[in-house]
Amino acid sequence: MKKTITQIFAFSFWFIYNAFVGKLILHYLLNLEFIPASICYIFIIVLPFVLFFEIFVKILLLSTISSKLKFLPAHLESLSQIDIKTFNYYTNALESLGFTRISDLELSESSLTVARIFSHPKHFCFAEVMQTPGRSSVFCAIGSALxxxxxxxxxxxxxxxxxVYAFLRRPKGxxxxxxxxTPEELLRSHLKFRQKIMRDLNLQLLPDISIEAYFDQSQRSRIGQRKALWRKSVIIGLLEMGLFNFKSEVQKSEWLGDYARLAAKKG
Structure with missing residues (x-):
């Protein structure tokens, strides 16, 4: 339904621009006289494409990212294409590190994603074991909210x-x-870096590790992604996507946001 509405708006935009708006803008530019006519005509040709990408393509992208996340309880063993053996490996490894399993969840958007959520009562962080069935392998993420x-x-x-890098990256994410x-090495690296950023930016850890806090943090992250996309130029984002392939493996493996810049100022 959203795509149909967007298509109607796009068609209406092209019709109105070609029939009225483009001619009015061209007439105005030509009357300025100091702008060469060739530049005016090029501008009129390019302008609708720029507007199309910056308005309608952005609306289409935003329509694929729901503003409110919906998590549902899941029973992973009953789902097809779930690598339950790897889930169990991560479960045993994380529990041996002091994590407590708190929930199995299902997130249904453009594709189904399942997650097993853990919290650590000593280090005040969450761990997620996630998979998009049939589309990705199982991976583990350890996260903290500051x-x-x-x-x-x-x-x-x-x-x-x-x-994600081009359109959804957040300055503070x-x-x-x-x-x-291994999960042990992942936790050690996470805690070491977390301590460094807390010290460099004078930040405090948010100690709430309830499932409600996990939902709230996930929702805040989603809101931040939508804000980042709304503010982002689609054309610049597409260029960044193309250039992303030329980045080194190290550059593709981390996004530090505003951290380095702010830490340098405080230093």
Missing amino acids: EKEWSVSFRDNSFIHAI IIVVKQGV
Whole structure:
């Protein structure tokens, strides 16, 4: 339904621009006289494409990211294409590190994602074991919430996706990928970096590790992603997606947001 409405708006935009708006703008530019006519005609040709991408394509992208997350209880053993053996490996490894399993969840959006959620009563962080059945392997993420809307997430598999980097990255949402490390190494790296950013930016840890806090943090992250997308130029984002492939493996494995800049100022 949303796509149909967007298509109607897009068609109406092209019709109105070609029939009226484009001609009025061209007439105005030509009357300025100091702008060469060739530049005016090029501007009139390019302008609708820029507006199309910056308005309608952005609306389409936003329509794929729901403003409110909906988590449902899940029974992983009963779901098809779930790598339950790997889920159990992570469960045993995380519990041996002091994590407590708190819930199995299902998130249904453009594709189904399932997650097993853990919390750590000593280190005040969450762990997620996640899989998109049939589309991705199982991976583990350890995350902490800090004050002033900062968050730190360390993951053990998969690079940051180009579309996430280009359109959904948040200035205060740090993501670091440690490819192929054990859960113990992942937790150690997470805690070490978390302590560093807390010290460098004078931040405090948010100690609430209830399932309600997890839902709230996830929702805040989603709101931040939508804000980032709304403010982002689609054309610049598409260029960044293309250039992302030329980044090194290290660059593809971390997004530090505003951290480095702010830490340098405080130093």
